Amino acid sequence: xxxxxxxxxxxxxxxxxxxxxxxxxxxxxxxxxxxxxxxxxxxxxxxxxxxxxxxxxxxxxxxxxxxxxxxxxxxxxxxxxxxxxxxxxxxxxxxxxxxxxxxxxxxxxxxxxxxxxxxxxxxxxxxxxxxxxxxxxxxxxxxxxxxxxxxxxxxxxxxxxxxxxxxxxxxxxxxxxxxxxxxxxxxxxxxxxxxxxxxxxxxxxxxxxxxxxxxxxxxxxxxxxxxxxxxxxxxxxxxxxxxxxxxxxxxxxxxxxxxxxxxxxxxxxxxxxxxxxxxxxxxxxxxxxxxxxxxxxxxxxxxxxxxxxxxxxxxxxxxxxxxxxxxxxxxxxxxxxxxxxxxxxxxxxxxxxxxxxxx
Numbered sequence: 402x403x404x405x406x407x408x409x410x411x412x413x414x415x416x417x418x419x420x421x422x423x424x425x426x427x428x429x430x431x432x433x434x435x436x437x438x439x440x441x442x443x444x445x446x447x448x449x450x451x452x453x454x455x456x457x458x459x460x461x462x463x464x465x466x467x468x469x470x471x472x473x474x475x476x477x478x479x480x481x482x483x484x485x486x487x488x489x490x491x492x493x494x495x496x497x498x499x500x501x502x503x504x505x506x507x508x509x510x511x512x513x514x515x516x517x518x519x520x521x522x523x524x525x526x527x528x529x530x531x532x533x534x535x536x537x538x539x540x541x542x543x544x545x546x547x548x549x550x551x552x553x554x555x556x557x558x559x560x561x562x563x564x565x566x567x568x569x570x571x572x573x574x575x576x577x578x579x580x581x582x583x584x585x586x587x588x589x590x591x592x593x594x595x596x597x598x599x600x601x602x603x604x605x606x607x608x609x610x611x612x613x614x615x616x617x618x619x620x621x622x623x624x625x626x627x628x629x630x631x632x633x634x635x636x637x638x639x640x641x642x643x644x645x646x647x648x649x650x651x652x653x654x655x656x657x658x659x660x661x662x663x664x665x666x667x668x669x670x671x672x673x674x675x676x677x678x679x680x681x682x683x684x685x686x687x688x689x690x691x692x693x694x695x696x697x698x699x700x701x702x703x704x705x706x707x708x709x710x711x712x713x714x715x716x717x718x719x720x721x722x723x724x725x726x727x728x729x730x731x732x733x734x735x736x737x738x739x740x741x742x743x744x745x746x747x748x749x750x751x752x753x754x755x756x757x758x759x760x
Contacts, residue, residue: 441571442519443494444552445503446545446613447578449525449737450628451490454481454505456525461538462716463526469707469723473740481505483525483715485706485727486740490575492747494519506548516556517568522548525715528582529609532592536585542578542613549620569621575750576613577628577683579663582606583655584633603659607666618674626750627667628681629660632688637704638735641711660684681750687738690731690745697745698728705732706739 445451449463457466464481465471471479473486482488487502495501499518504511506520524540527533534541540548556565587593587602597605614625633639633656634649643649660682667678690697701724704710708721714734724730733739738746 439571440497440573441568442499442517443490443497443503443573443575444519444549444622445490445521445523445575445577446542446549446617447523447576447628448527448581449483449523450580451488451503451521451575451577452481452483452505452523452525453488453491453503453508453521455507455521455523456539457481457505458507459524459539461526463537463539465525465715465718467719469718469721472723473727475501481525483734483737484740484743485723485733487743489743489747489750490521490577492744493573493575493750496747496751506552513555513559516552516559519572520552522546522552523577526581526585528578528580528586529606529613530582530586530593531609533582533586536590537581542609546613546616546620549617553620566621570623572622572624574617574622574625575628576610576625579606579630579659580633583630583652583659584636584639588652599655600658603655603662606659607662610663611666611670614670614676614678615674618676622676624677626679626681627663628750629663629683630656631683632656632691635687635691636736637711637732638714640703641735656684681746683746683749686746686749687731687742690742694731697731698741699731700729702731704730705734705736706730707734711735 454466456464465483466479466481468479470484471477471482474480474482491502494503503519503521504515506522522545524534524545526537526539527541529542531541531543553565553569556568593602610627617625632648632653634652639649639652640646664680667680670676671678690699691702694700694702705713706724706727707713707718710732712735713721714736718734727733727739728741730739731742
């Protein structure tokens with residue numbers, strides 16, 4: 402049954418990329434399969450890759466709640482998502498039949514019913530290292546975990562203690578961060594680079610990740626999906642700052658090394674905590690799309706859609722003109738993927754949800 406659900410979800414995602422085939426799929430049946438396997442909701446932790454607008458409530462420049470962000474969102478408005486449309490976690494939630502978006506936990510318009518289907522505690526510009534978040538005055542993971550505890554309290558008030566624990570046991574917790582730890586912290590600021598070699602810093606970040614997962618487990622989580630970091634050296638901003646036309650290999654090597662350490666630690670946590678874990682290889686997903694753009698519907702992979710596409714993101718993207726068709730661009734701004742790329746990432750995240758995680 403679990404394998405059937407996994408295959409069905411993969412079919413659904415392929416249809417998100419090729420909508421003309423959608424009429425042949427029984428969406429209702431797919432969602433029934435998810436329900437039978439007790440996947441209750443999605444709870445999200447991380448950075449701008451999964452923040453739907455929590456930073457809107459913070460005094461920080463790391464926001465995306467202004468045009469042209471949200472240009473292709475459901476109602477054409479900016480929400481705080483660093484994309485022209487939805488994020489990967491939104492597409493995953495839609496496939497499972499919960500909602501077509503995952504709301505921000507701090508959204509003032511959030512409804513009680515939203516708590517039953519999932520929320521995001523993520524904060525753009527955050528990372529596994531608390532210092533990373535402090536540099537931009539955003540929520541570190543420790544603060545995101547405090548909001549997770551608040552969520553748990555609200556859930557108990559809504560459905561009772563027993564049902565709340567049931568929901569948490571069946572929830573998929575998604576962690577997506579790490580990019581800022583390298584790009585905004587280690588490679589830019591002197592503090593960590595003076596304290597650690599690059600390999601030591603990778604090990605430090607992995608230890609932070611493990612501590613966070615242990616705390617999630619203590620609070621009731623039993624299924625955790627960790628998303629790796631993309632090929633950092635291929636981001637338009639990095640190539641511009643390093644004055645390179647091709648991907649910066651040293652940055653990509655750091656990303657690949659860090660990802661391998663994440664996978665090793667997850668294998669250990671799976672045994673020590675009796676936790677169900679999965680690793681989502683975003684590095685490979687982005688790399689495949691860059692190497693085979695036509696196969697994924699892209700015509701531009703070297704720059705973003707906003708402004709010049711080489712350096713603008715967040716505040717520097719405010720009010721700028723954009724490309725005519727963002728769906729043809731792998732990047733939306735000089736750092737973040739387009740909505741179309743997030744669809745592809747979401748498909749690969751679902752592919753990482755193996756039988757051990759879903760049972």
